[in-house]
Amino acid sequence: MTTSHDVAKLAGVSQSTVSRALRGLPGISEKTRLQIQRAAEMLAYVPSDAGRSLSTKRTRVIGVVSAELTNPFFPELVEPMRAEFERLGYRMLLIPDSSENPLEIDRLADGTLDGVILTTVVLGSQLPHRLAARKIPFVLANREIDGIQADTVVLDNQLGGKIVASLLADLGHEKVAAILGPADTSVGRDRGTGFQQGLSERRIALLPERVRNEPFTYSAGHKATIELLAAAEPPTAIFCGNDVIAFGACNAVASLGLIPGHDITIIGFDNIEMSDWDLFRITTVNGDLKGMAENAARLLIRRIASPDGAPERITLEPELILRATHAPPLGMRLRA
Amino acid sequence: MTTSHDVAKLAGVSQSTVSRALRGLPGISEKTRLQIQRAAEMLAYVPSDAGRSLSTKRTRVIGVVSAELTNPFFPELVEPMRAEFERLGYRMLLIPDSSENPLEIDRLADGTLDGVILTTVVLGSQLPHRLAARKIPFVLANREIDGIQADTVVLDNQLGGKIVASLLADLGHEKVAAILGPADTSVGRDRGTGFQQGLSERRIALLPERVRNEPFTYSAGHKATIELLAAAEPPTAIFCGNDVIAFGACNAVASLGLIPGHDITIIGFDNIEMSDWDLFRITTVNGDLKGMAENAARLLIRRIASPDGAPERITLEPELILRATHAPPLGMRLRA
DNA sequence: GTGTAAATAACATACGTATGCAATCGATCA
DNA sequence: TGATCGATTGCATACGTATGTTATTTACAC
Numbered sequence: 015m016t017t018s019h020d021v022a023k024l025a026g027v028s029q030s031t032v033s034r035a036l037r038g039l040p041g042i043s044e045k046t047r048l049q050i051q052r053a054a055e056m057l058a059y060v061p062s063d064a065g066r067s068l069s070t071k072r073t074r075v076i077g078v079v080s081a082e083l084t085n086p087f088f089p090e091l092v093e094p095m096r097a098e099f100e101r102l103g104y105r106m107l108l109i110p111d112s113s114e115n116p117l118e119i120d121r122l123a124d125g126t127l128d129g130v131i132l133t134t135v136v137l138g139s140q141l142p143h144r145l146a147a148r149k150i151p152f153v154l155a156n157r158e159i160d161g162i163q164a165d166t167v168v169l170d171n172q173l174g175g176k177i178v179a180s181l182l183a184d185l186g187h188e189k190v191a192a193i194l195g196p197a198d199t200s201v202g203r204d205r206g207t208g209f210q211q212g213l214s215e216r217r218i219a220l221l222p223e224r225v226r227n228e229p230f231t232y233s234a235g236h237k238a239t240i241e242l243l244a245a246a247e248p249p250t251a252i253f254c255g256n257d258v259i260a261f262g263a264c265n266a267v268a269s270l271g272l273i274p275g276h277d278i279t280i281i282g283f284d285n286i287e288m289s290d291w292d293l294f295r296i297t298t299v300n301g302d303l304k305g306m307a308e309n310a311a312r313l314l315i316r317r318i319a320s321p322d323g324a325p326e327r328i329t330l331e332p333e334l335i336l337r338a339t340h341a342p343p344l345g346m347r348l349r350a
Numbered sequence: 351m352t353t354s355h356d357v358a359k360l361a362g363v364s365q366s367t368v369s370r371a372l373r374g375l376p377g378i379s380e381k382t383r384l385q386i387q388r389a390a391e392m393l394a395y396v397p398s399d400a401g402r403s404l405s406t407k408r409t410r411v412i413g414v415v416s417a418e419l420t421n422p423f424f425p426e427l428v429e430p431m432r433a434e435f436e437r438l439g440y441r442m443l444l445i446p447d448s449s450e451n452p453l454e455i456d457r458l459a460d461g462t463l464d465g466v467i468l469t470t471v472v473l474g475s476q477l478p479h480r481l482a483a484r485k486i487p488f489v490l491a492n493r494e495i496d497g498i499q500a501d502t503v504v505l506d507n508q509l510g511g512k513i514v515a516s517l518l519a520d521l522g523h524e525k526v527a528a529i530l531g532p533a534d535t536s537v538g539r540d541r542g543t544g545f546q547q548g549l550s551e552r553r554i555a556l557l558p559e560r561v562r563n564e565p566f567t568y569s570a571g572h573k574a575t576i577e578l579l580a581a582a583e584p585p586t587a588i589f590c591g592n593d594v595i596a597f598g599a600c601n602a603v604a605s606l607g608l609i610p611g612h613d614i615t616i617i618g619f620d621n622i623e624m625s626d627w628d629l630f631r632i633t634t635v636n637g638d639l640k641g642m643a644e645n646a647a648r649l650l651i652r653r654i655a656s657p658d659g660a661p662e663r664i665t666l667e668p669e670l671i672l673r674a675t676h677a678p679p680l681g682m683r684l685r686a
Numbered sequence: 687g688t689g690t691a692a693a694t695a696a697c698a699t700a701c702g703t704a705t706g707c708a709a710t711c712g713a714t715c716a
Numbered sequence: 717t718g719a720t721c722g723a724t725t726g727c728a729t730a731c732g733t734a735t736g737t738t739a740t741t742t743a744c745a746c
Contacts, residue, residue: 015407015461017732028696033734041694058484063462064409065732067400068701071351075443083425083432084623093419096446105462107411107443110432125351125702126399126441148394232627265628287420291568292601293629353702364726369704377724401702404731461732689746696739702731709726716719 016057017065025053036061067125076314077127079109079117079141081134085231087258090286091133091156094307102315104128119144129314131155136198151317155310156303158200165317167310167328171201172208174299174332175253178281179212181297181334182251185342187279191224191249193238193259202227202255205283209253224249228259235262243270243278250343251279257289260296264339275339285335295338302330352393353401361389372397403461412650413463415445415453415477417470421567423594426622427469427492430643438651440464455480465650467491472534487653491646492639494536501653503645503664507537508544510635510668511589514617515548517633517670518587521678523615527560527585529574529595538563538591541619545589560585564595571598579606579614586679587615593625596632600675611675621671631674638666 018036022029027046035042035050042050053059067073076099080088096106107127111117111134122130122145129151135141142162145152153165182190192209195202206225213220224242228234235254239262242249254260260282264274274280275295282289282298289296309328316326354372358365363382371378371386372395378386389395403409412435416424432442443463447453447470458466458481466488471477478498481488489501518526528545531538542561549556560578564570571590575598578585590596596618600610610616611631618625618634625632645664652662 015732018734019732029733030697030735031695033732034695037734043694046695058459060456060460062404062732063460064400064403065701066734068398068404068703068732069734071701073400083419083429086422086425086624089419089422089425096419096444100446105443105445107441108432109441110436120396123394124396124399236628261627269628288422291597292572292605351702354704355702365703366705366727367725369702370725373704379724382724398702401731402704404701404733405703405705407731687746690744692741692743694739694741697737699736700734704730706729707727709724711724712722714719714721716717 015062016059017062018059020057021050021054021059024057025050071125073126073128074103075105075107075127076311077107077109077122077130079111079122079130079132079134081112082110083108085258086288087230087256087284087286088133090284090303091307094304095131095155095311098308098311102311104315117141119148123148123150129153129318131310131314132157135159136196137200137203138198149321151314151321153310153314153317155306156201163325165313165325165327167306167313167330168200169301169306169330169332171204171332172211174283174301175205175208175210176212177299177332177334178253178283179209179216179218181281181340182253182279183213183216183218185251185279185340187251187343188218189224189247189249189343190218190220190251190253191226191242192220192253193226193228193235193242193255193263194253195227195230195255195259197227202230205255228255230256230258232258232262232265235259236266237262239263239266240270243267249278250345251281251340253281255283256301257282257284257286257296257298260298260339261288261294264294264296275341277344279341279343280339282339289335290337297337297340298335300333300335302333305330351398352395353398354395356393357386357390357395360393361386407461409462409464410439411441411443411463412647413443413445413458413466415447415458415466415468415470417446417448419444421594422624423566423592423620423622424469426620426639427643430640431467431491431647434644434647438647440651453477455484459484459486465489465654467646467650468493471495472532473536473539474534485657487650487657489646489650489653491642492537499661501649501661501663503642503649503666504536505637505642505666505668507540507668508547510619510637511541511544511546512548512551513635513668513670514589514619515545515552515554517617517676518589518615519549519552519554521587521615521676523585523587523679524554525560525583525585525679526554526556526587526589527562527578528556528589529562529564529571529578529591529599530589531563531566531591531595533563538566541591564591566592566594568594568598568601571595572602573598575599575602576606579603585614586681587617587676589617591619592637593618593620593622593632593634596634596675597624597630600630600632611677613680615677615679616675618675625671626673633673633676634671636669636671638669641666 018032022032035047194206282296284301354368530542618632620637
C-alpha cells in the first residue's frame, strides 16, 4: 500500500506538504501541487482511512441500527438514508438489532462511528441513554422514546391512526379490528391510540378481542387475520399497523377466497412501494419514509457538527392514500 | 474517549500489558489480568478501531457492492451475508453501485475494507481486475466474469434455464416468451441460453419478438409483460429472468383481468421469500440465495487469510419449485 | 544591495494499538 | 549461595495522516 510518504519521496517534498496539497489546503504553490498530484496518480495513492481517522478522530461512517432487511419496510427507510449520507460524504454501516440478538453498546462505541441512527428501538431501550452517556451523536428515526432529549424524526402516528378511524367510520364500518404493531414501540402504540381515539369520537367500539399487537411482519399479519376472520362475528374492516402486516392480511384474505376491498376492508400504513402493486393496491397512510430518512440523516450530520444545542424534533404529516382495499361493509351494500 | 493508556495508568501497569491482557494473550499473570479487566470496566474502555486498524492493517470490515436495496432481491442475498460475517467476526459496509452512479475503485481501496463481495458486476466490468491489481481480496457472488481468476459462487443458471424449458415443454406450451435479465450480466445471459437450449432440444421455437432483455425490476417486468401480451398472437407462457420480474409480470397479468396459472403461465427464478406469498405462489427455480451468501462470505474470509492459492469456484444446484403459476396452455385445456 | 514581510515548505509530534525485544523478578537446581 | 531458566512486565517503535510551529525561500520596496 502506498502512503503519503511514498508520494512525498517521489515528488521530492515532505509528507506534510503532500497531505496539504492533496486536500487543497492553501499555502501550497500551484507548481508543487501539480507535481504532487502527478506523483500521487502515478502511485495510485489513496489516503489510508485508518490513519486519517486516528488523526482527525472522525471516521465519516454512520451506523444505522435496524432489524432484518428482508422485511420490506426497512430497505425503504434505509436506502434513502444511504443515498443522503452518500451526498453528505458519509458511509453507512448496517448494524442489526433483533430481539434474539440484542445489540451491545460496545459495538457502537469503538470509535468506528461518527454517529448512529436508531430505527428499531423499543420504548424501554437503554441504548439511547447509553449513547448519550458516551457522547455519541445519534438520532431516532421512526421511533421515539419517552423521557429522553434527543433529535427525533417521526410521523404524527397518532394523527395517522385517527385518519384511518375517520375513513372507516365514514364508510360505515362498525365491526372493526386492528392488527397493531408491538406495544413496546412508539409506532405501534401511537397508531393504536390514535385509531382508538378516532373511533370513540365516532362512537364506534373497538372490542379487545379484535385488537392484536403483533410484530411488523408478513407472517404475523397473515396469521392474525386468519384468526380474526375465524370469529363468530368477524370484522368488516381491519386496520393494519403497517403495510407489511397489511400484505399478510391481504394474502390471508385471498387464501380464504375473499377479495380485499370487496368482501373486507384492509388498511395499511407507511405507503411503501409495494403497496401500490396491482395485486395489492392497498389503501394506506403515507409515512413519508424518504422524508424521514433524509431528515434523520441531515439532523445527525448537523448534530455531529455541533454536539451541543437543543435537540430538534421533526414531525412529518401523514396523508391518506386511497386505493383499492377499502369499501363500505358488505352487509350495508347488500341492503342498499 | 478512554484509551488503553488510561486503563494502564489506573491498573498501574504499562499500556502494552493492557493490550495483551485484554486480548487474552499468554504471558500475563491472572492477578494482573483481573486488575486490568477491572480497570477497563470501570473506565468503560473500548479499544479504538482506528488505532487497531492502523497497527494491524486489518479492519474487519467487508464491503458488499450491490444495487438498490429496495429491489427485494438484494436483501435476501445481503441479509444472510451480514449474518454470516457477523458470525465470522466481521462487519459489513454496504456500497452502492448503479449504472447512474458507478462505483469508483478508490472507494474500495482506501484500506477501510479487508475484502469485497461483488454482487452486481456486469460482464465487461473493470472492477474485478482493478481489485486484483491492488491485491484486495474479493469474491464474486451471483455473478461471474469471463477471463478472470477469482473466487466465485454462482448458481448453475444455465441448468436452471433448461429446467424451466423442460417444464414448459412438458406442459405443452408452444408460444413461449422470455423476459430475461440484462444481457450484460452472467445471470441474465446464462439463464437465457439455458432456456433457449432447453427449448430447442424439445423443438420449440423461441421467437425473437418474444424475448426481452430487461433490468431485474418490478416495473420492467410489468411493462414488458403488457407489451408481450398485446401482440397479435400472445404467448401462453412467460419465463422471467428472476422473481422480481415475475412479480411485475403477475401484477401486469392481473391488471389485464387474467389469472396467472390459469390463463397464462408465469415462471420466476430465485425463489425469494415473497414468491411464496398466497397472492403470488409463483412457480420458480430455487436460487439458494442463503447458500450463495454464506458460501461467498466464507470464501472471502478464507481468501483474506491466505491471499495466494488457487481461486475456488462453487456452483450451486438449481431446483424447480412447483407452485401455482404454471399450467398447460389454455387452448389445450379447452380442447380437452 | 539590503531589509522586511509574505508565501511556501519542512519539521516534529499527536492520534491509539500492537508487538519485537530487553529487563526484571522469582524460583529452581547444583 | 550463585547461576540459570522461565515467567512476567516494561520499553520502544511502527502504523499513516493531520496540523501547529519553525525554517526557508521569494518578492518587493527602499
